[in-house]
Amino acid sequence: MEEDVYYVGVNDPASLRKDCLLGGKALLDILKRYETSKGLRTNKLEYTHELKRVFDEILVLNRKLRMKLPKLPEAPVLAEKPVKSGKIVKKTPARVKTHMDILEDELAKIEERLEALK
Numbered sequence: 001m002e003e004d005v006y007y008v009g010v011n012d013p014a015s016l017r018k019d020c021l022l023g024g025k026a027l028l029d030i031l032k033r034y035e036t037s038k039g040l041r042t043n044k045l046e047y048t049h050e051l052k053r054v055f056d057e058i059l060v061l062n063r064k065l066r067m068k069l070p071k072l073p074e075a076p077v078l079a080e081k082p083v084k085s086g087k088i089v090k091k092t093p094a095r096v097k098t099h100m101d102i103l104e105d106e107l108a109k110i111e112e113r114l115e116a117l118k
Contacts, residue, residue: 072102 010016097105
């Protein structure tokens, strides 16, 4: 079986060669970006697993810390007194102490003790 050989004329062989090389270059650039993105994906997975591990460790340590800390007394909720007279009195909402208020009160007590020791 003999193969038939056909010759095709190329009008501008230099530009054809240049276009082929540019296409190859573009393909190599795409493959290079693919490899870097593949590496980034694996790094992202590793960092995600590391973050999850650290977060779980923080949760465990936080639980241990909360068990070791003394319990704070409950903040008293100020009750509204009912009005016995027939007058309409504007009610002001009772202020509930926040954690920040409790901490500030404790800090003030500690500062008073320090002043007393001086």
